[in-house]
Amino acid sequence: MIEAGSSEFTIQKSIDLKPFNSLAISVIAQHFCGVENITQLKMALSFAKTNNLKITPIGGGSNLVLAGDIDGLVIHIDLKGVFAEAISKTQVDIKFAAGENWHAMVGYCLENQWYGLENLALIPGNMGAAPIQNIGAYGVELCDFLQSVEVINLATAEVETLSARDCQFGYRTSVFKQSAKDRYIILSVTLRLSTVAQVNSEYPSLKAILQSSEPTPKDIYQSVCKIRRDKLPDPAQIPNVGSFFKNPIIASEIADALAVDYPELPIYPHTESTSKVSAAWLIEHCGFKGYRKGNVGVHHNQALVLVNYQGNGEDILVLADEIMSKVFQKFSVRLELEPRVYGVPD
Numbered sequence: 001m002i003e004a005g006s007s008e009f010t011i012q013k014s015i016d017l018k019p020f021n022s023l024a025i026s027v028i029a030q031h032f033c034g035v036e037n038i039t040q041l042k043m044a045l046s047f048a049k050t051n052n053l054k055i056t057p058i059g060g061g062s063n064l065v066l067a068g069d070i071d072g073l074v075i076h077i078d079l080k081g082v083f084a085e086a087i088s089k090t091q092v093d094i095k096f097a098a099g100e101n102w103h104a105m106v107g108y109c110l111e112n113q114w115y116g117l118e119n120l121a122l123i124p125g126n127m128g129a130a131p132i133q134n135i136g137a138y139g140v141e142l143c144d145f146l147q148s149v150e151v152i153n154l155a156t157a158e159v160e161t162l163s164a165r166d167c168q169f170g171y172r173t174s175v176f177k178q179s180a181k182d183r184y185i186i187l188s189v190t191l192r193l194s195t196v197a198q199v200n201s202e203y204p205s206l207k208a209i210l211q212s213s214e215p216t217p218k219d220i221y222q223s224v225c226k227i228r229r230d231k232l233p234d235p236a237q238i239p240n241v242g243s244f245f246k247n248p249i250i251a252s253e254i255a256d257a258l259a260v261d262y263p264e265l266p267i268y269p270h271t272e273s274t275s276k277v278s279a280a281w282l283i284e285h286c287g288f289k290g291y292r293k294g295n296v297g298v299h300h301n302q303a304l305v306l307v308n309y310q311g312n313g314e315d316i317l318v319l320a321d322e323i324m325s326k327v328f329q330k331f332s333v334r335l336e337l338e339p340r341v342y343g344v345p346d
């Protein structure tokens, strides 16, 4: 037992991570603790340093593939708190602690008339993980609002503040997945929202179900929740991590050539020279929608979502490999995994 002021927490050994990941995969964490404040986090980091343990932070566990036991110390980041500061008559900065639940905070902001996050309703997981892959949905991304991220640097145990520019956000990526991978634990995220209703209703499937031509932020929030509930399997019922693959970004001339052979393939402009193509379409057109391979499979309504019936991380990765190979064989397009894989040798 480690004491941290009036609070105390335990570092446990050999903990099954099944309750901590939305694929419900059972693997053992060599050491595990949950931290509710920075004092506890610093003590956990010091324990890891003394015992030469690798650190794996987790939030809601909705974007992890656990392919084997996890060496070192898994830290469940459970810091709570929200602090709002008016910036002008129309803008407010809100600092959310990393352990706050994302969807609950989207609802909380809407109640407080702080607008902007409605399109990102119902994304599972916690605030601290949101910058890792720059979460996005229905035409909006976290980076549209992000002001700064407060982190603890694992090398120095110092708290630092990173600007949006430091985070190097891209499509489902950031510095935290690239050059600063495993360098920081995120403590809080500050977003700049609007106190004046502003909506983004341009995303085709969202536009299609909106009843009004002048939707309110609440209309957007409710419509996004409806679409997601209709389309995506709830991990509590059918274990999954949401989209298993990113939409591939390819050179526009390759996309144009694909469009000639496959006129129905959804292709979206990305940069001047690149285009984004629908991974779900490519997977579905290799015949994988609803495919089952032993204890894992591809969801019957959503080809991007791999589901775990009773398998393990290895089963999921074997299926993912099969899908990637078939897609490459048929379309010469390489798929890339969206979730982070743990428990395989580096």
Ligand SMILES: Cc1cc2nc3c(=O)[nH]c(=O)nc-3n(C[C@H](O)[C@H](O)[C@H](O)COP(=O)(O)OP(=O)(O)OC[C@H]3O[C@@H](n4cnc5c(N)ncnc54)[C@H](O)[C@@H]3O)c2cc1C
Pocket: 022, 056, 057, 058, 059, 060, 061, 062, 063, 064, 077, 098, 123, 124, 125, 126, 127, 128, 129, 130, 132, 133, 134, 135, 136, 137, 184, 185, 186, 187, 232, 233, 234, 235, 240, 241, 242, 243, 340
């Ligand atoms: C049904 C479903 C639908 C989804 N839909 C979407 C979607 O529409 N758009 C989208 O972008 N994503 C989506 N996702 C993916 C997922 O919701 C996001 O990636 C989310 O941000 C993960 O949050 P988490 O707290 O569960 O992170 P975890 O799964 O716990 O962790 C994910 C990664 O972040 C790291 N991490 C977590 N917390 C911290 C921290 N405080 N500091 C440093 N590193 C940390 C972990 O080490 C890990 O590498 C979906 C997932 C599911 C299951």
